[in-house]
Amino acid sequence: MPLAESEIRTPGPLPWWRRLLGPGRHETPWAGERPRLRRAFDSVGTWIAAALAVTLLILGIIYIPPAYQATRDHFAKRSPAEPDAIRASRSYSGHPPKLAFDKLNNTWWGPGVSQSGQGEWIEARFSRPVRLLDVLITPGTSTRADQLSESALPHRVKATVTKKDGSTATRELTLDPGAGAQRRSLRVGEITRVRFTIESAHAASADKQVAIAEIELFGRSDGSRS
Incomplete structure (x- = not known):
């Protein structure tokens, strides 16, 4: 410029x-x-x-x-979740399903059929929805190791939970062939019932039936029923 x-x-x-x-x-x-x-x-x-x-x-x-x-x-701190009703597909005479929830490990439930009892189930129902965190299952007729051979022991168990809205969810539980309670995780909320179906068993034979000594359900201590 x-x-x-x-x-x-x-x-x-x-x-x-x-x-x-x-x-x-x-x-x-x-x-x-x-x-x-x-x-x-x-x-x-x-x-x-x-x-x-x-x-x-x-x-x-x-x-x-x-x-x-x-x-x-x-x-969360765990607390027992007590079912309001208990049912089973079938039961052996003198061993109804309520014995699996009586907090006694020397009583047991059995379906009354030999071999693995595949397809047989036991169910816990709740009048109010509950959030389940864990389950303790004691296989066999008691917690004593010397009595494990008296029955077949549940191996694979399918837990089917029904929620308050009618939807369902499943958890596959695998149990060991040992004595005593075995803890498994559920982590499902708003449940109205949970059914445990036997899919296979340890030590199944023609002269034994599968047995469960105790089933204990646990939820949150600050509001498992919510």
Whole structure:
């Protein structure tokens, strides 16, 4: 540009071809006054950030409540959850299903059929929904090791829980062929009943029936029935 003030001239109109192409239509800004260039990456990055934010929000809505419940379950103090009714598919004479929930480990329930008793079940019902955390199952006719051979012992047991909304969930429990109570996790809430179905047994034979000495259910001590 001319530096002498007397020589400054107002620029004339641009040629038609420069006006048509676009870049030269406006006065070129001074250095330091030029607008920041908006690159294509800026727009793409904004959309990616928005998509990530929405995804994280959705994942939080889905997974935070179960994670909260799992944390409470882990640290909660356990207390017995007493069933209000007990049923079974069938029972051996003198060994009704209530004996599996009587808190005595020298009484037992058996279906009264030989071999593994596959498909036979025992069920606990609750008049109010309960959140179950754990179950203790004592296989056999007692906790004494010298009496384990008197019956077949449940091996694989399917726990089917029914929630208050009518939906169901299952837990596969595998028991060892040893004496004494065995703790297994359930972690299911709002339950109205839970059915334990025998799928296989240890030491099954034609002259033995499967037996369960005790089933103990546990929930949260601060509100297992909620």
